[in-house]
Amino acid sequence: MSLTAAEVQALIREWVPMAEDIDLKVDSIAPGAATIRIPFNDRNLRPGGSISGPTIMAAGDTAMFAAILGRLGKVAMAVTSNLNINFMQRPAQKDLIAEASILKMGRRIAFCEVGIRSAGSEELVAHVTGSYALPPEK
Amino acid sequence: MSLTAAEVQALIREWVPMAEDIDLKVDSIAPGAATIRIPFNDRNLRPGGSISGPTIMAAGDTAMFAAILGRLGKVAMAVTSNLNINFMQRPAQKDLIAEASILKMGRRIAFCEVGIRSAGSEELVAHVTGSYALPPEK
Amino acid sequence: MSLTAAEVQALIREWVPMAEDIDLKVDSIAPGAATIRIPFNDRNLRPGGSISGPTIMAAGDTAMFAAILGRLGKVAMAVTSNLNINFMQRPAQKDLIAEASILKMGRRIAFCEVGIRSAGSEELVAHVTGSYALPPEK
Amino acid sequence: MSLTAAEVQALIREWVPMAEDIDLKVDSIAPGAATIRIPFNDRNLRPGGSISGPTIMAAGDTAMFAAILGRLGKVAMAVTSNLNINFMQRPAQKDLIAEASILKMGRRIAFCEVGIRSAGSEELVAHVTGSYALPPEK
Numbered sequence: 001m002s003l004t005a006a007e008v009q010a011l012i013r014e015w016v017p018m019a020e021d022i023d024l025k026v027d028s029i030a031p032g033a034a035t036i037r038i039p040f041n042d043r044n045l046r047p048g049g050s051i052s053g054p055t056i057m058a059a060g061d062t063a064m065f066a067a068i069l070g071r072l073g074k075v076a077m078a079v080t081s082n083l084n085i086n087f088m089q090r091p092a093q094k095d096l097i098a099e100a101s102i103l104k105m106g107r108r109i110a111f112c113e114v115g116i117r118s119a120g121s122e123e124l125v126a127h128v129t130g131s132y133a134l135p136p137e138k
Numbered sequence: 139m140s141l142t143a144a145e146v147q148a149l150i151r152e153w154v155p156m157a158e159d160i161d162l163k164v165d166s167i168a169p170g171a172a173t174i175r176i177p178f179n180d181r182n183l184r185p186g187g188s189i190s191g192p193t194i195m196a197a198g199d200t201a202m203f204a205a206i207l208g209r210l211g212k213v214a215m216a217v218t219s220n221l222n223i224n225f226m227q228r229p230a231q232k233d234l235i236a237e238a239s240i241l242k243m244g245r246r247i248a249f250c251e252v253g254i255r256s257a258g259s260e261e262l263v264a265h266v267t268g269s270y271a272l273p274p275e276k
Numbered sequence: 277m278s279l280t281a282a283e284v285q286a287l288i289r290e291w292v293p294m295a296e297d298i299d300l301k302v303d304s305i306a307p308g309a310a311t312i313r314i315p316f317n318d319r320n321l322r323p324g325g326s327i328s329g330p331t332i333m334a335a336g337d338t339a340m341f342a343a344i345l346g347r348l349g350k351v352a353m354a355v356t357s358n359l360n361i362n363f364m365q366r367p368a369q370k371d372l373i374a375e376a377s378i379l380k381m382g383r384r385i386a387f388c389e390v391g392i393r394s395a396g397s398e399e400l401v402a403h404v405t406g407s408y409a410l411p412p413e414k
Numbered sequence: 415m416s417l418t419a420a421e422v423q424a425l426i427r428e429w430v431p432m433a434e435d436i437d438l439k440v441d442s443i444a445p446g447a448a449t450i451r452i453p454f455n456d457r458n459l460r461p462g463g464s465i466s467g468p469t470i471m472a473a474g475d476t477a478m479f480a481a482i483l484g485r486l487g488k489v490a491m492a493v494t495s496n497l498n499i500n501f502m503q504r505p506a507q508k509d510l511i512a513e514a515s516i517l518k519m520g521r522r523i524a525f526c527e528v529g530i531r532s533a534g535s536e537e538l539v540a541h542v543t544g545s546y547a548l549p550p551e552k
Binding site: 291292293294295297298319326328329330331333334337338355356357358359360361362363366 | 433498
Binding site for chain 1: 358360362364365379380382387389399400403405407
C-alpha cells in the first residue's frame with residue numbers, strides 16, 4: 001500500500017514531534033522518492049543567519065522516512081539505523097527543500113540519499129545518506 | 139577563554155532553537171569533553187516508545203558543540219561540517235545523556251565523538267562522530 | 277587544466293599504490309564525473325565469493341580522486357578528508373564499476389558521491405559519499 | 415570460541431587479499447578489542463610522503479574485523495555494512511597502528527570504532543566507526 005503526500009505528512013507529524021516543531025510539509029511523493037519542505041522561520045536560525053544543524057538533519061531524516069512511507073505504506077516501526085550528513089554551504093533565509101530517493105530497498109534495510117537545497121537554488125546546502133531498519137513483514 | 143557548563147548551556151539555547159525545544163541541559167564541561175542531558179519528555183517519543191531520531195541527532199550535535207565551546211570559548215560561528223550517527227538500540231523512556239569528547243582540535247576543524255546513553259545505563263543508544271568547521275582566529 | 281582518462285589513470289596508479297594492486301582502470305572522465313573499473317580478479321575475493329571490503333572502498337576513494345583530477349588537473353596534494361560507505365549487496369564475480377560525481381566543488385573542499393555496481397548491473401553494490409581537502413591555489 | 419592474535423592474523427590474510435598486500439599484523443586481541451599494525455613500507459606512500467587513503471581504510475576495516483573475529487571466532491561471513499572514516503592528519507613515515515574496540519555486539523550487527531595512529535604517537539591520524547553484518551547463528 002502506498003500513501004499520498006498528505007497522508008505521509010500527517011503520519012510524520014504524528015510520529016516525529018520535531019517535524020511538527022519545524023512545520024514540515026511533504027510536497028510530493030513519487031515512486032522511490034519524496035520531497036519535503038521546511039518553511040523558513042527565523043526561529044530556526046543560528047547566529048550569522050544560518051539555519052541550525054539539527055533542523056537540517058531533521059529535514060534529511062524525515063525526507064528519507066517520507067520516501068520509505070511513500071513506498072511501503074504505514075510502517076511506523078521503520079527506524080533510522082545510520083545517517084551521514086555533509087554540510088556544504090550556508091542555506092539562504094528561504095524554505096529548505098529536501099529531496100530523498102531510495103538507493104536500495106532491501107527486505108530488512110532501506111538505503112536513501114537526500115539532497116537539501118534552499119528553495120529556488122540548485123546548489124546543495126547539505127547531502128545525506130542513510131539507512132532505515134525495516135520491521136519484519138507480517 | 140573557556141566557559142562553564144551554565145554559560146555553554148545559555149549559549150547553545152540562544153543559538154540553536156531546537157536545543158530549547160528539547161530542553162537541553164549541559165551537565166558538565168571538562169577539558170576536551172562535555173556531557174549534556176535531554177530530559178525525558180513523552181513529546182519526543184515515536185510510536186513504540188522510542189525517542190525520535192532527530193532528537194537523538196540534536197543531542198549528538200549539540201554535545202559536540204558544547205565540548206567545542208567549553209574549549210574555545212564563545213565561537214558562535216563554529217558550524218557542523220560532517221556528522222555520522224549509528225543508532226544501536228532503542229533508548230529507555232528516561233533522560234538521554236550524551237558525552238562528547240574532542241578527538242582532535244585542529245586550527246580550522248575540530249573532530250569529536252559522542253556516546254549517547256539512557257540515564258543510568260552503560261549501553262550505547264547511539265554513537266556519533268563529527269567535525270566542526272572553526273572560524274578563522276582573530 | 278583538465279586531464280584525459282588515460283592521464284588520470286596514470287596519475288592515480290603512480291600516486292596510490294593500491295590502485296596498481298587492484299589494476300584500476302579509468303574508463304571515462306566527464307565534466308564533474310569519472311567512471312573507473314576494477315577488473316575482476318579472484319585475488320580480491322573473500323570467502324563466499326564476495327569482493328573484499330577494502331577493494332570496494334579503494335574503488336570508491338579512487339573514483340572520487342579521478343573526478344577531482346579530471347576537473348582540477350594535476351593536484352597530487354588533494355587528500356581524502358571524510359569517506360562514508362554503505363555496502364548494499366554482494367557484488368557479482370565481475371568487474372566492479374564505480375561512477376563518481378562531484379556534488380560541490382568548493383575552494384578548499386570537494387564533495388563527491390560514488391555509485392558502485394557490478395558490470396552490467398543497475399543495482400548498487402555500495403554507495404560512497406566523501407570529501408577531499410584541496411591544496412591552496414597557487 | 416575466541417581466537418588468538420596469530421589465528422586472527424592468519425584468517426584475515428587468507429580472507430582479505432589486500433591485508434596480505436599491506437603486510438597486516440595482528441598485534442593483540444583483548445576482550446572486545448584488537449590492535450593491528452601496518453608495517454611502514456614506502457610502497458604505500460602518496461606524493462608528499464603520506465600513506466595512501468585506501469591503505470588507512472584497509473587498516474580500519476581489518477582492525478574491526480580482527481576485533482569481531484577475536485570475540486566471535488571463525489565467522490568468515492561477517493561483512494562490513496557501513497564504514498565512516500575521518501582523516502585527521504598526515505601519518506608519519508612509520509608503522510600504522512589501528513586499535514579497534516567493539517561499541518556494541520548485537521545479534522545481527524556489530525558496531526566498532528577504530529583509532530589509527532603512527533607508531534609511538536598519541537595523535538590520531540584517522541578515526542573510523544563502522545558496522546559489520548553478522549551471519550545468522552547456527
